[in-house]
Amino acid sequence: MAARDPLGGSVSITGQLSRLLRGRTAQNLLALYGVQFANYLLPLVMLPYLARVLGPDGFGMLAIGQSLAQYLSLVVEYGYSLSGTREVAQHRNDPNRLARILSGVLGARLFLSLIVVLIAFSLGMWVPVLREHPLLLWSGVFWAIALGFSPIWYFQGRERLRLVAILEVLAKALGVIFIFLVVREPADAYKVLLVQGWFAALASAIAWRWAWQEVGFLWPDFSMITTSVHAGWRIFFATAFISFYTSANSFILGLFVPPQQVGFFAGADKLIRAFLSLLQPLIRVYLPKFSHLVEHDPLAARSLFKRNTLLLLFLGVGGTIAVWVSAPFAVKLFLGHAYEPSVEIMYVLGLIILPVSLASVWGTQWMIANKLDRELTKVYIAAGLINLILALVLIPRMGSMGLAAGVVVAEVLGASAMWLVLIRRRLWFM
Template structure:
């Protein structure tokens, strides 16, 4: 399978599909936010946000690093049917093992952390969502650069879950149904896309060597995903350990809106990841040029998004969330400052360092940023509350972006430089 030229219709349609996924992931739920924040009230909404935050961390235990490592392997070997079948079998077998480990971790969390036992139905529906979504085969379709149909199905499932909110959620006692709907709809989409994958790749039972090989191949990227979770997905749950659920609700609101802005940055790097991985082996100057263009564009978009979010926060928050969430304005303004940093780290990290094989350096930066975020949160939340948590996120994102820039510049690998190793 030969890659189509860039730019081209295949690339643009894949890009549109990935933007559709981002819209479904973050913007479709925004349609239900005005309803949920008013119906659930701050306490139930904040608790739901904290459990959702934890469920995304549990999800990473099943997804592992496969969204990157398996995508990279499929991109490299998509012209070799037998090798591709072994890759798929290994990843599926590894995910079965990881699911058991995730369920064990969920039981330990439930036993040790009192705040999750306050709403057991919400918690276990969050675990079910993590288990279902963790088996998504999207990594396969991304690796072969044919994501349109898989993305369309995923969007339909997420849209169905959002529609279900208006039908089945009517008060604080129904908070668990939000995650239950997401779990059921995710399971339907995953089952359908998995069937499509096996129509293209021969179905074979995974073997221990293949599953263990997949785990080894994805280990460094799992460490990366875990490090990212320490300063992205886990924030609301970490905040819940220190503050009441009603206070956490204000941070959840700001984080949802800030993440919606950040989501506009991800599809380009996500789509170019397998392409740059392929070009690194055959045309490195072209790979550098492609990454440099992406870096300039995404940084400009990030700065624009940050400026708009900062200026419009006092107008957006009351309209979207209603009364009782006034503290979300300041949190959103602070979090918006992280958007340009995310733009830089997405391109330099996901699109450039990983295709170059700089997994260890990349992981070191990400883990350091994650540890920095947790340390700052512990120090600042008690004194400054939501402002402290929001500030910790911005500092951590900034640290990651600057560290990547400095390393690549010193190594002569900065894609903007025409005098580096790639010319």
């Protein structure tokens, strides 16, 4: 597959891949793959052990706790992995501005952590499954806050990820070792979240100290916090609604079906998300570069958009085929014979790989770099609401398969809406 870019050069998949092997981009890409390995592939190493030790019921309970924790972590994180990265990339040579950005984000996250605790108290009183398992709830809240506090966005914006990536990988690897040591029976499901929380908190504390050593520490004041909240609120709402069809689905499913059925869906979903995680470093490593090029070299930015779209189209189609071929073997290997219903769920969820791949370029890279936060937020809100509505309609009728179908519809409609926005704003250059 090849095309001509605006600069007159030939654009090919192999040419694009060769570009990734050179310079700072290659170093940051390898660092992001290290973080992605820690975030998704290390838990995949644990998956066969936890699926068998906890059983479908215990594994379903863990999935509910993880789903809630990941959603709550988005409240604390507040979209700064995107908006914060963009701000740091645009002001990377101004230490005073960087110190104010760090201070504003810190103050905002402390305030948001209090909101998360209040939300958890309410859920603990009104949701039966959480009321009956308080250790699972509060271990998940602790992990959510620790996870949301990570300042990796700062180092990503400065395109210096190697050291902090090593720290994150090391922390999560140690967490995996401790989980193998302390989780022995279904009742230990909460310990998975507790251990992950402790090591996430340790890594975040060390990374914040490194950031302050570079630009200095400022106590957050009200103006810094409000500036930070205002800068990130659109992207926060976008990521919050994205999570209706990513992080929150297992929790939503658990409100309607037994934990065993949640376990079947969560097993398939984790395998799909682990595959999608292989694409994410290709997306995130280019966000600061897009943000810089859009401001200083629009022609080069358009060329990069074109190359990345072709690359992710190729990888999305190949990934879908790979999932369909490998689903029976993957379920047997990672989950075990007790999870056979997960195979059919994987067949359906495999359809999201292509729209997710393209939406990552069109939305996470291109729309954010062009400051189309408002349009992107509208797209994600619409897609999230569609997923939620379909879940409420289809789960009572079709169970986990209905939820899987709703996720696919939401992803396809979301990617299509981004494409239409880019055409309408004259930012489509294929």
